[in-house]
Amino acid sequence: xxxxxxxxxxxxxxxxxxxxxxxxxxxxxxxxxxxxxxxxxxxxxxxxxxxxxxxxxxxxxxxxxxxxxxxxxxxxxxxxxxxxxxxxxxxxxxxxxxxxxxxxxxxxxxx
Amino acid sequence: xxxxxxxxxxxxxxxxxxxxxxxxxxxxxxxxxxxxxxxxxxxxxxxxxxxxxxxxxxxxxxxxxxxxxxxxxxxxxxxxxxxxxxxxxxxxxxxxxxxxxxxxxxxxxxxxxxxx
Numbered sequence: 001x002x003x004x005x006x007x008x009x010x011x012x013x014x015x016x017x018x019x020x021x022x023x024x025x026x027x028x029x030x031x032x033x034x035x036x037x038x039x040x041x042x043x044x045x046x047x048x049x050x051x052x053x054x055x056x057x058x059x060x061x062x063x064x065x066x067x068x069x070x071x072x073x074x075x076x077x078x079x080x081x082x083x084x085x086x087x088x089x090x091x092x093x094x095x096x097x098x099x100x101x102x103x104x105x106x107x108x109x110x111x
Numbered sequence: 112x113x114x115x116x117x118x119x120x121x122x123x124x125x126x127x128x129x130x131x132x133x134x135x136x137x138x139x140x141x142x143x144x145x146x147x148x149x150x151x152x153x154x155x156x157x158x159x160x161x162x163x164x165x166x167x168x169x170x171x172x173x174x175x176x177x178x179x180x181x182x183x184x185x186x187x188x189x190x191x192x193x194x195x196x197x198x199x200x201x202x203x204x205x206x207x208x209x210x211x212x213x214x215x216x217x218x219x220x221x222x223x224x225x226x227x
Contacts, residue, residue, distance in 0.1 A: 033215060033216075035218075040202075040221070040223070041220050041221060042115075042117070042204050042206075042218035042219050042220045042221050043155070043204070043206070043216075043218040044218070045215040045216065045217065045218075048215055088154065088155070098145065098157055098160055099157075099216060100157075101154045101155045102154060103153065103154045104152075104153075104154055106152075
């Protein structure tokens, strides 16, 4: 079964609004990563958060990690139409292990 | 940033044909490369992990003889879909990581494979 499960499955917002996406996982992890995928393209790495970290920022992105709840959230502030994409969380069980991807969230940002 | 080039981006071919997909790391040495398969609106499913100079490690359920992986150098890995059939039609994506711990994966743009 999937290690990471994102919700919601789809999110539609207006430009300028904030978008919050959640990811839950089942087992202990070493790190969790968020990726973006534009339609028909490869994935772009957004941010990596380690199990001993609680929050990380990168530009308009803010990621939190709650290991007690086995969950993470990705917040995109002041969204833009260009943020329209699918977003995936991926977990790594150890420092060197492969990634297990969730099913993804389709974000639509309307002008 | 790290760039991974995947070629070709789109392939349409007849059933029974073998198709080779290349994955190159352009500006870093990729000690490990990954091959994924993605069905429409679904997640990425890891097919295999390859380390330079050694045999690929395939995930359960992935046929080694069907999906041949070669990682001959630190910048190139290839996936050959042998004797492809319509059920092999999918979006194949490669990724690569450099040396060190907690390295993010850098993805190619994927290859859309359509078998007629």
